[in-house]
Amino acid sequence: MPKTVRIGAIIIICLLVVACLAPVLTPVNPLAVNMGEKLQGLSRQHPMGTDQLGRDVLSRVLYGARTSMAASFSVVIICLAVGIAIGCIAGFYGGVIDELLMRLVDIMMAFPPFILPIAITGILGPSLTNIIIALALTSWVGYARMVRSSVLTLKHLDFVAAAKAMGSSRSRIIREHIVPNAVHPLVVYAAFNASHTILAISGLSFIGLGAQPPTPEWGNMLSEACSFMGSSPYLFIFPGLMIMLTVLAFNLLGDGLRDYLDPRLGTEVDL
Amino acid sequence: MPEYMLRRIMMLAPVLLITSFISYALICLCPGDPARLVLEAQLQGTPSQAQVNDFRADHGLNQPLMVQYVTWLKKAALGDLGKSLKSGDDVWDDYRARFVVSAKLFLAGELIAVLIALPLGIWSAVKANSIIDNILRVIALGGVSLPGFLFGMLLIYVCAVRLHLLPAIGYGKPANIVLPALTLGITGSMSLMRLTRTSLLEVLKLNYVRTARAKGLRERPVITRHVLRNALVPVITAIGMHFGHIVGGMAIIETLFAWPGLGMLLVDAASTRDIPVIQSFVLLGSAFFVGINLLIDLIYTLLDPRISYRAKEG
Numbered sequence: 001m002p003k004t005v006r007i008g009a010i011i012i013i014c015l016l017v018v019a020c021l022a023p024v025l026t027p028v029n030p031l032a033v034n035m036g037e038k039l040q041g042l043s044r045q046h047p048m049g050t051d052q053l054g055r056d057v058l059s060r061v062l063y064g065a066r067t068s069m070a071a072s073f074s075v076v077i078i079c080l081a082v083g084i085a086i087g088c089i090a091g092f093y094g095g096v097i098d099e100l101l102m103r104l105v106d107i108m109m110a111f112p113p114f115i116l117p118i119a120i121t122g123i124l125g126p127s128l129t130n131i132i133i134a135l136a137l138t139s140w141v142g143y144a145r146m147v148r149s150s151v152l153t154l155k156h157l158d159f160v161a162a163a164k165a166m167g168s169s170r171s172r173i174i175r176e177h178i179v180p181n182a183v184h185p186l187v188v189y190a191a192f193n194a195s196h197t198i199l200a201i202s203g204l205s206f207i208g209l210g211a212q213p214p215t216p217e218w219g220n221m222l223s224e225a226c227s228f229m230g231s232s233p234y235l236f237i238f239p240g241l242m243i244m245l246t247v248l249a250f251n252l253l254g255d256g257l258r259d260y261l262d263p264r265l266g267t268e269v270d271l
Numbered sequence: 272m273p274e275y276m277l278r279r280i281m282m283l284a285p286v287l288l289i290t291s292f293i294s295y296a297l298i299c300l301c302p303g304d305p306a307r308l309v310l311e312a313q314l315q316g317t318p319s320q321a322q323v324n325d326f327r328a329d330h331g332l333n334q335p336l337m338v339q340y341v342t343w344l345k346k347a348a349l350g351d352l353g354k355s356l357k358s359g360d361d362v363w364d365d366y367r368a369r370f371v372v373s374a375k376l377f378l379a380g381e382l383i384a385v386l387i388a389l390p391l392g393i394w395s396a397v398k399a400n401s402i403i404d405n406i407l408r409v410i411a412l413g414g415v416s417l418p419g420f421l422f423g424m425l426l427i428y429v430c431a432v433r434l435h436l437l438p439a440i441g442y443g444k445p446a447n448i449v450l451p452a453l454t455l456g457i458t459g460s461m462s463l464m465r466l467t468r469t470s471l472l473e474v475l476k477l478n479y480v481r482t483a484r485a486k487g488l489r490e491r492p493v494i495t496r497h498v499l500r501n502a503l504v505p506v507i508t509a510i511g512m513h514f515g516h517i518v519g520g521m522a523i524i525e526t527l528f529a530w531p532g533l534g535m536l537l538v539d540a541a542s543t544r545d546i547p548v549i550q551s552f553v554l555l556g557s558a559f560f561v562g563i564n565l566l567i568d569l570i571y572t573l574l575d576p577r578i579s580y581r582a583k584e585g
Contacts, residue, residue, distance in 0.1 A: 110290050111553065112515040112560040114522055115537065119549045122541025123300045199418050203523040206420050207538050222424065226527075229424070230432045240421045248416035255412070 002260050008191075008252030015246060019066040026059040030216045039232050048238045051221075052228055055214075061238050063216040068246060071132055071211075072197040076190050078136040083143020084186075088174050090144070091151025102148070108141040117200065121209045128211040131204050135197055146189055150182035184261045191254035195247045202243050218243045276572075279565055287558060291347070294553040295340045298546055305546060306332050309356055312544060343550075352551040357543050362551045365536065370517065372442065373525070373532030376455065377517045379448055383456025384463055385510065391460075392467025392506075397494060399472060407464070414461030420523045423454040427527075440529040451528040455521060459513070467506050474502040504575050511567040518556040 018025065034054035042049050048057035090101040120134035121127075154160060155178065163173050202219030204210040211217035213224065218239040225235035298305055306326045310318035318326075327333045331342055346353070352362040395407045430450060431439035441447045474480065475498060483497045484490075513520075522534030529535070533552075540548035 107286060107289050107293070110286050110561050111293075111557045112518050113520055114534075115519040115553055115556045118519065118522060118537055118541050119297055119553050120300060122537075122544060122549050123297050123546065125302060125544070126542060195416070203418060203420055207523055207526045208542055209538070222421065226424065229428050233428060236421075236424055236428075240418075240424070243418055243421060244413075244416055247418070248413065251412065251416050 002256040004252040004256030005260060006256075008249045008254075008256060011245060011249035012253065015065050015069060015249070018062055019069040022059075022062045022066050026056070026062050028056040028059040030055060030059040030063040031214050032056070039228065041232070042234060049232065049234050051224065051232075051235055057221075057235065057238055060216040060221060061218070061242055064218045064221065064239060064242065065246075067128065067211060067215060067217045068198055068201060068243075071128060071201050072194050074132050075135045075139060075197045075201075076194050078132075079140040079143050079193065080186070080190060082136075082140040084147050084179060084182075086140070086144040087147025087182075088151055088178060091148040092155060092170065092174060092178070098148075101144070105141050105145055108138065111138070114200075117204065118209060121204065126209040126212065128201075128205075128215065128217070131201055131210045135200055139193060139197070142189060142193070143186065146185055147182055150185060151178055154178050154181050188254055188258045188261065191250050191257060195250035195254065198243065198246050198250065276569065279568060283561060283565065286561060290557040290561070291344055291554050292340060294550050294557070295343055296336065297550060297553065299336065301544075301546070306330070308544060309546065313356065347551070347554065352554075353547040355540070355545055355548050357540075357545050357548075362548055365548075366533070366551065366555055369531060369533045369536050372530070373517045373521065373534065376448060376451055376521065376525070376530055376532060377514070379452035380455025380459060380521075381510065381513055383452060384459035384513075387456065387460035388463035388467055389506070392464040393471060393494070393499070395464070396468045396471035396475065397490075404468075408468075411461045411465050411468075414458065415465065417458060417461075419454055419458040420527050422458050423451065423524055423527045426450050426454055440527075442529070442531050447528075447530075451524055451530050454524055454528075463506065463509060466509055467502070470505045471498060471502040474498050477501075501575075504571070507574065508567055508571060511563065511570065514563045515560045518559045519552065 032055060034050070036054060037046075037050050038052055038054040040046060040050045040054075046056050046058065048061060051057055051060070086101055090098040116138045117131070117134040120137060121130045124130040124133065160173060160177055163177050168176070201210055202217070202222070205217050205219030206223045208223065211220050213220060221239040222236050222243075225232070225239070228235055301308060304323070306323050307318065310322055310326055314322075324333075331339050334342075343353075350363055352366070354360065355362055355365065358365075391407055395404045398404050427439045427450060430436045437449050438444065438447055439450065480493060480498060483493045488497075517533065519534050519537045521530075521532065522538050524530070525532045525534035526538050533556075536548065537552050539545070540552065
């Protein structure tokens with residue numbers, strides 16, 4: 001397994017641990033306002049300083065991992081479920097159902113990136129939940145396409161024919177033979193999608209359409225830090241580093257897995 | 272090829288019709304009564320039932336969705352996209368004016384991206400696995416993981432807050448475009464650089480390149496005359512796809528730099544639930560995007576005559 005996969009996986013596991021154990025790792029409440037200690041630089045008591053309301057930045061950064069991880073994993077899991085279901089139905093049944101579902105996919109792809117999520121959250125109202133809904137509504141399409149094309153290749157293979165001959169039902173064939181074999185490209189796609197989702201969630205929160213204050217969220221913290229850039233640059237450095245680290249981890253994982261699971265041919269086949 | 276193109280163009284009409292319906296139907300997502308929500312926002316208080324009824328009648332909201340949609344589409348086809356609930360401006364006029372503003376920023380950013388990505392990507396591929404290649408790859412990997420708005424903040428911090436070299440935000444003066452364009456260009460160049468490198472490496476493996484070298488060509492003409500022609504096709508496609516970013520794709524950067532383009536229009540509309548603006552935006556955005564994609568396909572077939580869509584479709 002390539003080194004990149006390992007590094008990516010380790011960072012993601014660490015982030016998940018931080019997300020789960022945030023209350024243990026920091027005793028400070030990320031929402032506790034203390035105007036007496038506002039905008040203090042780095043100190044032993046507040047290793048990452050305090051923000052404009054005197055809240056501890058370290059604890060907000062740690063709790064922010066919770067928000068980001070939970071939100072991006074929700075989007076990826078919803079998309080996986082919907083994408084696998086729709087991709088399998090379209091690929092396996094074919095015909096009119098396939099045609100209809102794939103036209104739906106084409107229609108979803110006719111919207112430029114970012115517009116639909118912003119429009120949907122605009123109408124639903126800005127909140128973290130609505131961002132998750134908006135991103136899930138627009139990201140399942142890629143998964144469905146990918147699953148469908150795997151199913152189309154797989155369903156003509158001998159082991160599927162053998163399963164059919166032995167009298168397996170369609171749903172059993174899909175569950176036991178098609179899905180496990182379609183997993184590889186899907187995992188790679190999901191890793192990249194997770195990194196995109198984290199960027200999207202933090203970006204949309206940054207412009208005020210995602211997680212609302214006082215929720216500790218990295219994009220949110222960055223947008224609050226904008227006003228204090230001159231006096232307290234540390235306010236945007238730490239949440240910024242966390243976003244970058246998380247996105248990098250998923251990109252490393254995706255890159256590495258892609259190379260590992262799908263090694264390209266070394267040279268063109270001889271004529 | 273013409274047959275394929277004809278089919279693509281014929282598909283435009285149904286696709287646009289359905290996207291227009293989705294654009295309008297977004298209003299159904301509205302939690303609660305849209306008329307009441309809009310009035311609450313406008314009046315900063317609870318509207319009376321009479322006001323709500325008047326608003327519904329004025330905007331045709333008391334009719335069935337299909338009727339509302341058809342009326343809206345008929346007007347839209349004549350260039351009347353309604354008025355912004357917030358500012359009262361004509362949506363179509365506003366959209367056109369801001370399109371130019373966004374296009375300026377996009378072109379400046381994309382130019383920077385291409386100027387960085389192409390030479391470095393080619394260099395990286397030609398010197399594959401050398402020290403310089405490894406350095407560039409690490410930079411590119413870090414770069415694609417760096418969110419644009421974060422890089423923008425860093426640029427503002429260094430260039431505007433610390434060094435006072437350039438204005439951080441705003442629009443109008445020529446100096447205003449520098450920071451947002453650099454942000455878009457540098458962050459955008461990273462994925463383009465990776466694409467150039469992989470694409471070049473794939474072509475370098477092919478037999479015809481070996482032939483070109485075997486017949487005694489020096490490395491430079493092999494790269495410039497033989498490899499680049501084929502390797503740059505996916506890169507040009509990617510650059511073409513980026514044009515879709517004009518219509519809202521730069522929303523976060525535009526908001527950060529207070530650049531009054533389309534992205535900022537959409538974000539403003541989204542944060543004030545300005546429903547007519549959001550609907551029209553999605554409609555026009557998808558029309559533009561679909562058009563751009565068709566154009567890219569056309570260019571693609573011209574650039575690479577080997578592509579036979581009939582085989583792909585069959």
